[in-house]
Amino acid sequence: xxxxxxxxxxxxxxxxxxxxxxxxxxxxxxxxxxxxxxxxxxxxxxxxxxxxxxxxxxxxxxxxxxxxxxxxxxxxxxxxxxxxxxxxxxxxxxxxxxxxxxxxxxxxxxxxxxxxxxxxxxxxxxxxxxxxxxxxxxxxxxxxxxxxxxxxxxxxxxxxxxxxxxxxxxxxxxxxxxxxxxxxxxxxxxxxxxxxxxxxxxxxxxxxxxxxxxxxxxxxxxxxxxxxxxxxxxxxxxxxxxxxxxxxxxxxxxxxxxxxxxxxxxxxxxxxxxxxxxxxxxxxxxxxxxxxxxxxxxxxxxxxxxxxxxxxxxxxxxxxxxxxxxxxxxxxxxxxxxxxx
Ligand code: KG4
Ligand code: ZN
Numbered sequence: 601x602x603x604x605x606x607x608x609x610x611x612x613x614x615x616x617x618x619x620x621x622x623x624x625x626x627x628x629x630x631x632x633x634x635x636x637x638x639x640x641x642x643x644x645x646x647x648x649x650x651x652x653x654x655x656x657x658x659x660x661x662x663x664x665x666x667x668x669x670x671x672x673x674x675x676x677x678x679x680x681x682x683x684x685x686x687x688x689x690x691x692x693x694x695x696x697x698x699x700x701x702x703x704x705x706x707x708x709x710x711x712x713x714x715x716x717x718x719x720x721x722x723x724x725x726x727x728x729x730x731x732x733x734x735x736x737x738x739x740x741x742x743x744x745x746x747x748x749x750x751x752x753x754x755x756x757x758x759x760x761x762x763x764x765x766x767x768x769x770x771x772x773x774x775x776x777x778x779x780x781x782x783x784x785x786x787x788x789x790x791x792x793x794x795x796x797x798x799x800x801x802x803x804x805x806x807x808x809x810x811x812x813x814x815x816x817x818x819x820x821x822x823x824x825x826x827x828x829x830x831x832x833x834x835x836x837x838x839x840x841x842x843x844x845x846x847x848x849x850x851x852x853x854x855x856x857x858x859x860x861x862x863x864x865x866x867x868x869x870x871x872x873x874x875x876x877x878x879x880x881x882x883x884x885x886x887x888x889x890x891x892x893x894x895x896x897x898x899x900x901x902x903x904x905x906x907x908x909x910x911x912x913x914x915x916x917x918x919x920x921x922x923x924x925x926x927x928x929x930x931x932x933x934x935x936x937x938x939x940x941x
Contacts, residue, residue, distance in 0.1 A: 601619060601620035601674040601675075601915060601918065601919075602617055602618070602619050602625065602666075602668065602672055602673050602674055603617070603618055603619075603620075603673065603674055603675045603676070603677055603707070603911045603912075603914040603915045603918060604616070604617055604659075604662065604663075604673055604675075604676045604677065604695075604698070604907075604911060604914075605617075605618065605677045605678070605709070605714075605907040605908060605909070605910030605911025605912070605913075605914055606655070606659065606676070606677070606678040606679070606691045606694055606695050606907060606910060607678075607679045607691065607711070607714070607905055607906060607907045607909070607910045608651040608655060608678075608679065608683075608687040608688065608690050608691035608694075609679045609681065609682070609683025609684060609687055609688050609691070609711045609905070610642060610647070610683055610684060610687065610736065610737070610905055611631065611632040611633070611635075611636060611642045611647050611905075612629055612630065612631050612632070612904070612905040612906070613629075613630045613632070613650070613651050613654040613655055613658050614627070614628060614629040614630065614658065614905060614906050614907035614910075615628050615655075615658045615659045615661070615662035615907045616628070616662055616906065616907030616908040616910070616911045617662055617663070617665075617666040617668060617673075617911065618721070618908055618911035618912050618915060619915075620915050620919065622721050622722075624721075624908055625665070625666035625667075625668065626661075626662045626663075626664075626665035626666035627662070627906060627907055627908050628658050628661045628662045628665065628907065629901075629905075629906050629907065630654050630658055632646075632647060632650050633776065633777065635647070635650050636776065637776050640770045640776050641766060641770065641776065642684070644684045644685075644686055644687075645686065647684055647686065647687050648684065648686025648687050648689075648690060649686075651686070651687045651690040651691070652690050655690055655691065655694050656694075659694065659698070662907065670698065670701075670702045670704075671702065673702065673704055674704070674705070674918065675699075675704050675705040675706070675707055675914055675915075675918045675923070676695045676698045676699045676702075676704050676705075676706060676707070676914075677695070677707040677708075677709050677910050677911055677913065677914025677915075677917070677918075678691045678692050678694070678695035678706075678707070678708060678709065678910065679691055679709055679710075679711040679714060679910050680692055680708030680709060680710065680711075680924075680928060680930055680931060680934070681710065681711065681930055681931035681932060681933065681934040682710070682711060682712070682737070682931060682932060682933050682934040682935075683711055683737070683932065684932070685930060685931075685932040688930040688931070688932070689930045691930075692708070692928065692930040696926050696928075699926065700926060705918060705923040706923060706924050706925070706926060706928070707914040707917050707918055707922070707923050707924060708924040708928045709910050709913040709914055709917065710913075710934050710936055711905075711910075711934075712733060712738060712740075712934075712936045713747065713748070713913050713936060714909035714910045714912070714913045715733055715735060715871040715872045715909060716731055716733060716742065716744055716750070716871060716913075716936065717744070717747065717909070717912060717913045717916055718871050718898045718902055718903075718908070718909040718912065718913075719869045719871060719896045719897065719898050720912070720916070721898075721902075721908070721909075721912045722896075722898050722899060722902065723869075723896040723898075725867055725869060725896055726866070726867065727744060727745050727746050727749075728743050728744060728745045728862045728864075728865045729743070729744050729865060729866075729867040729868070729869050730742075730743060730744075730854060730855060730858040730865060730867070730868050730869070730893070731743070731744050731868075731869050731870070731871065732847065732851055732854075732868070732869070732870045732871075732875075732884070733870075733871055733872050733936075734760070734761045734762065734847070734870065734871075734872045734873075734874035734875060734880075735760065735762050735872030735873045735874060736760060736762035736763060736766065736873055736874075737760055737762070737763070738755070738756075738760050738872065739755060739756040739760040739761045739762075739808050739810070739874075740752060740754065740755040740756070740936075741753045741754045741755070741806045741850065741851060741854035742936065742937070743858060743861075743862060743865070744869075747913065747916045747917050747920060747922060748917075748922065750936045750937045751937060752935075752936070752937040753806050753854050753857050753858070754805055754806030754807045754808070754850065754853075754854060755807060755808065756807070756808040756809060756810060757807050757808070757809050758809050758810060758811035759809075759810040759811045759814060760810065760874075761808070761810055761843055761847065761874045762778075762779060762872070762873050762874045763810070764810040764811075764813060764814050764839075764843065765778040765779040765782050765843070765874065766778035766779070767814050768782060768814060768817050768835075768836070768839050769781050769782050771817060771818055771821055772785070772821070772827070772832045772835055772836065773832075774832060774836060779873060779874060779876065779877065780876070782836045782839065782840055783836075783840065783877055783878065783879070785832055785833050785836040785837075786833065786836040786837040786839075786840045786879075787833075787837075788830075788833045789830075789832075789833030789834040789835070789836050789837030789838070790833075790834045790837055790838075791834075791837035791838050791840070791841040792838070793834040793835075793837075793838055794820055794834060794835055794838035794839075795838075796813060796816050796817065796820075796838055796839060796842040797812055797813060797816050797842075798813075798842060798845055798846050798849065799811075799812050799813055799846055800846065800849070800850060801845075801846060801849045802849070804853065805853060806850045806851065806853040806854040806857070807850070808846065808847070808850055810843070810846075813839070813842060813843070813846070817835065817839055820835065821835070840877070840879055841879070843880075844877075844879050844880050844883050847880065847883075848883050848884070848887055851868075851884070851887065852887070852891075855868070855887070855891050855893065859891070866893060866894055867893060867894045867895070867896060868884065868887075868888045868891075868893040868894070868895050868896070869895075869896050869897070870884055870895075870896075870897045871897070871898060871903060872903060873903060873904045873905070874903075875897055875898070875903040876900045876903040876904055881897050884897070
């Protein structure tokens with residue numbers, strides 16, 4: 601079974617061909633960093649236009665790189681939301697056109713489900729598992745019981761972790777995209793120099809909040825006035841360590857809930873763009889070990905948005921007969937734990 605996956609919900613235009621034998625035949629990711637860099641963040645209209653210009657080229661490249669033809673496909677999957685609606689529409693229209701003209705099943709994948717199931721392609725992961733999904737748009741702790749079967753244990757009440765990385769990077773002018781640049785700058789910084797608040801620490805449940813942390817960083821920057829490169833590195837290191845600490849604190853509660861309710865669940869999985877962060881991966885691995893859970897994280901390049909995750913989620917759905925009709929509506933919002941209405 602070969603499935604094409606198309607992703608265009610944020611600032612990556614991506615297409616991949618994946619087999620149900622867990623082979624990645626091709627994966628083409630075109631990042632729009634250059635388009636958005638001078639604005640220090642993603643501009644939705646520019647993103648939509650860029651997706652429209654690139655999507656045909658990317659799809660063609662994915663087919664050529666895989667050395668297949670459209671007629672070899674068993675289905676076409678697309679991120680149908682949540683995301684920037686202009687981009688999502690571009691992907692959905694493209695996938696529908698391919699499905700219609702080649703008479704293929706059409707599978708609308710929740711972008712978050714793409715992240716959630718990604719590790720099942722690269723690792724041996726059994727349902728149910730505990731998932732920390734942390735990306736630019738989301739920060740949630742979920743139990744994954746199967747495709748379309750999620751129990752949300754907690755989530756952010758304001759910003760996502762990725763958003764906080766991106767905003768702090770912009771404040772410190774360390775470059776776009778924020779996460780990787782903060783991580784790089786933090787390497788030469790002192791994480792103990794700035795004492796930042798740990799939002800929600802010690803509170804019951806597993807909700808997150810990152811907006812107060814971001815404000816605290818802004819405050820410290822204002823107090824410093826002119827920033828040296830060392831000040832920036834120290835701030836990046838302090839901020840990164842605080843985010844990781846906060847996530848670990850919240851996840852401890854998530855693990856407790858998971859282990860009480862699902863005693864047969866054995867794995868902790870992380871996914872989404874922030875899962876590319878080395879310090880977070882290490883901290884999660886240590887926590888999992890202490891709590892007697894196996895830890896799995898997809899390879900770095902499959903943590904950030906890509907077509908493979910959409911194709912793989914498409915395979916998981918297609919195997920269960922979960923396909924969509926061509927009147928599927930692209931959606932800007934689409935909670936993972938709510939069925940498609
Ligand atoms: O999953 P993703 O590619 O897109 C969304 O679905 O949002 O996640 C992008 C987010 C951005 O906020 C980016 O700054 C963050 O992931 N990110 C990182 C790292 N690499 C990407 N955050 C921290 N450390 C990283 N190494
Ligand atoms: Zn994503």
